[in-house]
Amino acid sequence: MLKIIGHLIFIILLIFAYPSITYSEKNHVEIGIDEHLGSFLNGNLEFKNSDGAKVKLSEVITKPTLLAFVYFKCPGICNNTLTELAWVVDRVELEPGTDFQVLTISIDHNENSEISAQSKKDFLSTLQRKFPESAWTFLTGDSINISYITNEAGFYFKKEGKQYLHPGGIISVSPERKISRYIFGSDFNQFDVKMALLDAKAGKTNPTVAKLLQFCFSYNPEGRNYTLNITRIFGSITLLGVFGFIAYLFISKKKNHKKLKNV
Incomplete structure (x- = not known):
């Protein structure tokens, strides 16, 4: 589960960094x-x-x-x-x-x-x-x-x-x-x-x-x-919400697993 979250975060960071990455690739152009x-x-x-x-x-x-x-x-x-x-x-x-x-x-x-x-x-x-x-x-x-x-x-x-x-x-x-x-x-x-x-x-x-x-x-x-770019801001909030929800599910699952072990 942690690996999946890590991969998702990495992908999103790449998306956010895309303009900077493409610009770096164009450095030293003619x-x-x-x-x-x-x-x-x-x-x-x-x-x-x-x-x-x-x-x-x-x-x-x-x-x-x-x-x-x-x-x-x-x-x-x-x-x-x-x-x-x-x-x-x-x-x-x-x-x-x-x-x-x-x-x-x-x-x-x-x-x-x-x-x-x-x-x-x-x-x-x-x-x-x-x-x-x-x-x-x-x-x-x-x-x-x-x-x-x-x-x-x-x-x-x-x-x-x-x-x-x-x-x-x-x-x-x-x-x-x-x-x-x-x-x-x-x-x-x-x-x-x-x-x-x-x-x-x-x-x-x-x-x-x-x-x-x-x-x-x-x-x-x-x-x-x-002017505020509402699309980008709400997109970022949505992604953070998704990550938060995934993290919550993972933590809850881990806690439930521990409880079952202790029963």
């Missing part, structure tokens, strides 16, 4: 994101800002930072990623330039400062709150530095023709350039971003909490909020 939580980005990497000046990464990342890898002529998700990023930093309950900053790095080594300057102008113009220009940096670079930083961040992409196949998401980085958290996709909400920045400020990396939230809650991109 195109995708491999979380490098706790790793540090090399501060000596050099890029050009939108003014055309050479800057080191250590000079750019001085505050909790939201890092986005895109390319400015992207016909796909990049524009949506930056649009959503602009939307959320315009509303997050932290002060831009003081509590956090934003960093966008092009993965296309053919793009230059002129292109990044135009992109910076376009997205800053969409912001409603007071947002210092210095709080959102747009960088371009050569293929070596781009390859180095994307590999360090676990951001893998591939050039196909004139386009780049790449994942979507942003990364929170501490002032010491420590990778703190990943937010996947291109739809962001204030809660996720605020928590990611606070974690970055504290130098924390705690993906377990995020995975638990994702299990219990479902994100609604239209309402930009989390």
Whole structure:
């Protein structure tokens, strides 16, 4: 009986862990994101800002930072990623330039400062709150530095023709350039971003909490909020109830067996 219970528990744990398992199997893929939580980005990497000046990464990342890898002529998700990023930093309950900053790095080594300057102008113009220009940096670079930083961040992409196949998401980085958290996709909400920045400020990396939230809650991109995932929660309660009932039957059977022995 104990063996049966053990096997059932093992199966259920596998079901609950399935998303994490499938993600682990996809690590180090040609195109995708491999979380490098706790790793540090090399501060000596050099890029050009939108003014055309050479800057080191250590000079750019001085505050909790939201890092986005895109390319400015992207016909796909990049524009949506930056649009959503602009939307959320315009509303997050932290002060831009003081509590956090934003960093966008092009993965296309053919793009230059002129292109990044135009992109910076376009997205800053969409912001409603007071947002210092210095709080959102747009960088371009050569293929070596781009390859180095994307590999360090676990951001893998591939050039196909004139386009780049790449994942979507942003990364929170501490002032010491420590990778703190990943937010996947291109739809962001204030809660996720605020928590990611606070974690970055504290130098924390705690993906377990995020995975638990994702299990219990479902994100609604239209309402930009989390709602309880009733199906998962009731499913978990039901399974716990089944295990409890099986355990009760087993214990009762064992007690009855002892009583019969003593008669």
